[in-house]
Amino acid sequence: xxxxxxxxxxxxxxxxxxxxxxxxxxxxxxxxxxxxxxxxxxxxxxxxxxxxxxxxxxxxxxxxxxxxxxxxxxxxxxxxxxxxxxxxxxxxxxxxxxxxxxxxxxxxxxxxxxxxxxxxxxxxxxxxxxxxxxxxxxxxxxxxxxxxxxxxxxxxxxxxxxxxxxxxxxxxxxxxxxxxxxxxxxxxxxxxxxxxxxxxxxxxxxxxxxxxxxxxxxxxxxxxxxxxxxxxxxxxxxxxxxxxxxxx
Amino acid sequence: xxxxxxxxxxxxxxxxxxxxxxxxxxxxxxxxxxxxxxxxxxxxxxxxxxxxxxxxxxxxxxxxxxxxxxxxxxxxxxxxxxxxxxxxxxxxxxxxxxxxxxxxxxxxxxxxxxxxxxxxxxxxxxxxxxxxxxxxxxxxxxxxxxxxxxxxxxxxxxxxxxxxxxxxxxxxxxxxxxxxxxxxxxxxxxxxxxxxxxxxxxxxxxxxxxxxxxxxxxxxxxxxxxxxxxxxxxxxxxxxxxxxxxxxxxxxxxxxxxxxxxxxxxxxxxxxxxxxxxxxxxxxxxxxxxxxxxxxxxxxxxxxxxxxxxxxx
Numbered sequence: 001x002x003x004x005x006x007x008x009x010x011x012x013x014x015x016x017x018x019x020x021x022x023x024x025x026x027x028x029x030x031x032x033x034x035x036x037x038x039x040x041x042x043x044x045x046x047x048x049x050x051x052x053x054x055x056x057x058x059x060x061x062x063x064x065x066x067x068x069x070x071x072x073x074x075x076x077x078x079x080x081x082x083x084x085x086x087x088x089x090x091x092x093x094x095x096x097x098x099x100x101x102x103x104x105x106x107x108x109x110x111x112x113x114x115x116x117x118x119x120x121x122x123x124x125x126x127x128x129x130x131x132x133x134x135x136x137x138x139x140x141x142x143x144x145x146x147x148x149x150x151x152x153x154x155x156x157x158x159x160x161x162x163x164x165x166x167x168x169x170x171x172x173x174x175x176x177x178x179x180x181x182x183x184x185x186x187x188x189x190x191x192x193x194x195x196x197x198x199x200x201x202x203x204x205x206x207x208x209x210x211x212x213x214x215x216x217x218x219x220x221x222x223x224x225x226x227x228x229x230x231x232x233x234x235x236x237x238x239x240x241x242x243x244x245x246x247x248x
Numbered sequence: 249x250x251x252x253x254x255x256x257x258x259x260x261x262x263x264x265x266x267x268x269x270x271x272x273x274x275x276x277x278x279x280x281x282x283x284x285x286x287x288x289x290x291x292x293x294x295x296x297x298x299x300x301x302x303x304x305x306x307x308x309x310x311x312x313x314x315x316x317x318x319x320x321x322x323x324x325x326x327x328x329x330x331x332x333x334x335x336x337x338x339x340x341x342x343x344x345x346x347x348x349x350x351x352x353x354x355x356x357x358x359x360x361x362x363x364x365x366x367x368x369x370x371x372x373x374x375x376x377x378x379x380x381x382x383x384x385x386x387x388x389x390x391x392x393x394x395x396x397x398x399x400x401x402x403x404x405x406x407x408x409x410x411x412x413x414x415x416x417x418x419x420x421x422x423x424x425x426x427x428x429x430x431x432x433x434x435x436x437x438x439x440x441x442x443x444x445x446x447x448x449x450x451x452x453x454x455x456x457x458x459x460x461x462x463x464x465x466x467x468x469x470x471x472x473x474x475x476x477x478x479x480x481x482x483x484x485x486x487x488x489x490x491x492x493x494x495x496x497x498x499x500x501x502x503x504x505x506x507x508x509x510x511x512x513x514x515x516x517x518x519x520x521x522x523x524x525x526x527x528x529x530x531x532x533x534x535x536x537x538x539x540x541x542x543x544x545x546x547x548x549x550x551x552x553x554x555x556x557x558x559x560x561x
Binding site: 011016017018019026093094095098118120121122123124125126127128129130131132133134136137138139141142144154157158159160161162163164165166167168169172177178179214215216217218219220221222223226227228229230231232234235236238239241242245247248 | 259319320321324342343344346347348349350351352353354355357358359360361362363372376377378379380381382383384385386387388389424426427428429430431432433434435443479482483488489490495496498503504514521524525526527528533538539540541542543544545546552555556559560
C-alpha cells in the first residue's frame with residue numbers, strides 16, 4: 001500500500017504574523033517558512049505505518065512555486081520515499097487543491113491519503129473533506145489514533161464531545177489532529193540522503209486541472225485589540241471588582 | 249431568489265446551541281427565508297426545538313436509521329440533494345460542521361467559507377486567518393451558492409418564540425456503507441457545556457497534574473462554570489481533549505473567563521478573545537495573558553484559587 005501525504009509550505013508557527021500596512025496581505029517577506037505542523041504530524045503517522053510494515057511507500061506532494069521543494073526535501077529527510085511537486089504560479093484554494101490531489105490519486109492509487117486537518121495560514125480545514133467527496137471515499141478527519149487491519153482503519157477522532165471512533169474502509173482520506181503523534185526530528189545524515197531521493201515536478205496544466213477563480217480576497221486587517229486591563233492586589237479586591245461589574 | 253439552509257447540529261435529542269448561533273449569523277444576511285434541516289433517526293423533538301427559534305421560516309425533518317450518528321459521507325449527498333433551492337448553505341463551525349460542510353461544497357463544485365465572524369453583505373464576509381492574527385474580508389463570486397461555516401463565538405444564540413412549520417422529507421441518498429460509527433468517549437455531560445457556558449474556568453500547564461486540576465473543578469462547581477484547559481494542559485494529559493480552548497480546540501465567548509496558570513499562547517488567546525471579561529491568575533507577572541486580561545492577579549495559584557473559592561462564600 002502507498003500513502004500519499006500532501007504538505008503545505010506555510011509561515012513557521014513561531015513567527016508572529018503581521019498584516020501589511022496597506023492591508024493587501026500578510027507579511028511573508030524574509031519570514032521563516034516550514035511544513036504546516038498538522039501535515040508534519042500526518043507525515044509522521046504515514047512513516048510509522050510504513051515502519052510497522054503496513055505500507056510500502058510514503059509519497060509527499062506539495063503544490064506551489066519552486067520554493068515548496070524545500071519542504072518536500074524536509075519531508076524526504078523525515079523519511080518519505082519520494083516527492084511530487086505540482087507547479088503552480090499562485091497558491092490555489094482548497095477545492096483546486098483537492099482536484100489536483102485527485103489527479104495524483106489517479107496516478108498513484110494510494111490506500112491512504114493523509115493530510116493535516118488545517119493549514120496554519122488560511123486555517124480553512126477543508127481539503128481532506130473535499131478530496132474525500134471528489135474521490136467518493138470515506139473520510140476520517142481530526143484523527144488522534146489510527147489502527148489498520150483487514151483493509152479497514154479504526155480511527156479515533158477529536159470531536160467537540162470527546163473522542164469519536166469510526167471504522168472506514170480503505171482507500172480513504174484521513175486528517176491529523178494535534179495529539180496523533182509527535183513528529184521526529186530530522187538528522188543531518190537524513191538531510192544528505194534526502195537530496196538523492198526522487199522529486200518529480202509536474203505542471204498543473206499537465207494534470208488537466210483548471211485553477212478556478214476562487215474567492216476574491218478584498219482586504220486584510222489586524223484583529224481588534226482588547227483594552228488594557230488592571231492588576232489587582234488580592235483575592236478580596238478581585239471579588240469586589242467582579243461584583244462591581246455585575247459578574248458575580 | 250435568495251434562501252438559506254442551515255444544517256442542524258444535535259445529539260439526537262437536543263439541538264446543539266451552535267445551531268441557534270448559526271441562525272443569528274444567518275439573519276445578518278438580510279434574507280428572509282431561513283430553513284433548518286434536521287437529519288436524525290427520530291427527528292421530531294429536535295425539529296420542534298429548531299422550529300421554536302426566532303428567525304427560522306421552516307424546518308425540514310428527515311428521518312433515517314443511519315442518521316443516528318452524523319457521518320459526513322452519509323449526510324453530504326443528502327444536503328446536496330436539497331441544495332438546489334438555496335443561495336446559502338450554512339453550518340456551525342464546530343467539529344460537526346467542519347467535518348460535513350467542505351464535503352458538501354466539493355459535491356457542489358464550490359469553495360467553502362470557513363469560520364465567518366462577520367457578515368458584510370450577502371456574499372462578503374470576514375473571517376480569521378493565521379490563528380486570529382489577521383482578519384480577511386473575502387467575497388464569494390456571483391452565480392454560485394455560498395457554502396459557509398459560522399464561527400459560533402461571534403454570534404449570540406437566537407432566542408425562542410418562533411413558530412416555524414415542520415415539513416417531513418424522505419432521505420434521498422443511500423448509505424455508502426464504507427463508514428461505520430463505533431462509539432464516542434467523553435465527559436459524562438454533567439457540568440455545563442464548555443462551548444456555551446456563561447462562566448468558564450480554565451487551567452494551564454502550571455496546574456502540574458490531573459490532581460492539580462482539582463482546584464479548577466472545585467472553583468468551577470462553586471461558580472456553576474464549565475471547565476476548560478490550555479493545549480499544554482491537554483497535551484500533558486491532565487485533562488481530556490474536549491476541554492481544550494483555543495484555535496485548534498473550542499473557540500468560546502463566555503461572559504466571564506478565568507485563565508488559571510495559563511501563560512497565554514496566541515492560539516489560546518484566539519479561542520477566548522470574544523469573552524466578556526477575562527480574569528488571569530498566574531505567578532509570572534510578565535505572562536502574555538496579562539496583556540489581554542481585564543483583571544489580573546499575580547501569585548501562587550494553589551493558594552489564590554482556593555482562597556477565591558472561599559471568598560465566594
